[in-house]
Amino acid sequence: MLTFEQKQQIIESFDELERKDISLKRVNYHLKTSLYEKTLVVEKLHPNGNGYVFVGDLPQYKELADTRHLVNIRDFSEGELRDVLEAAITYLTEEEEPEPQLEETWTNRHGDELTLRHDNPDYGVYHGDNVEELFGTYETAKAYLLEEGFRLKK
Known part of the structure; x- marks a missing residue:
C-alpha cells in the first residue's frame, strides 16, 4: 500500500489538480479545467492512506464505484492510482459525443x-x-x- 505522502506526490504530479486542505489533515484535489460543475477528483485523502477518486459512470470502474461514483484508493498501486486519475481527468475534460439525431x-x-x-x-x-x-x-x-x-x- 502506498503511503499518504506517496499518494500525494502521485496526485500532485497532475498539474491540472489543485490541492485543498480540509479537516482532520485530509486533502481534496479539484480539477480546475472541468467542463462540468463537478470539479472534485480526489476526495478526503487521509493520512491513513484512505481516499476516493470520482470516476463518474466509467465502465471500467463500475464494479468498484459506490453510489456517489467514487472508488476507494486505499489499496491502489502507483499504476492503478495513475490510471484512475487519468481516467477521471479525461472524463471531466472531454465533451460527450452527441448522439446522432434520428x-x-x-x-x-x-x-x-x-x-x-x-x-x-x-x-x-x-x-x-x-x-x-x-x-x-x-x-x-x-x-x-x-x-x-x-x-x-x-
Whole structure:
C-alpha cells in the first residue's frame, strides 16, 4: 500500500489538480479545467492512506464505484492510482459525443404519416406535434410502426 505522502506526490504530479486542505489533515484535489460543475477528483485523502477518486459512470470502474461514483484508493498501486486519475481527468475534460439525431417519416397505405424521433433517451412516435407513443428503444418503436401497418417513407 502506498503511503499518504506517496499518494500525494502521485496526485500532485497532475498539474491540472489543485490541492485543498480540509479537516482532520485530509486533502481534496479539484480539477480546475472541468467542463462540468463537478470539479472534485480526489476526495478526503487521509493520512491513513484512505481516499476516493470520482470516476463518474466509467465502465471500467463500475464494479468498484459506490453510489456517489467514487472508488476507494486505499489499496491502489502507483499504476492503478495513475490510471484512475487519468481516467477521471479525461472524463471531466472531454465533451460527450452527441448522439446522432434520428427523425424518420413513416406512412401507411392510406397516406397517413407518423414521425419517429429520438428524444433522448426515448424514441417517440408523433402525429404532427402530438405524441402517439414513447418507446425505450428504436427496435420496439419500429416494431410498433410495422404492426400498425406503417412503412419507412423513402
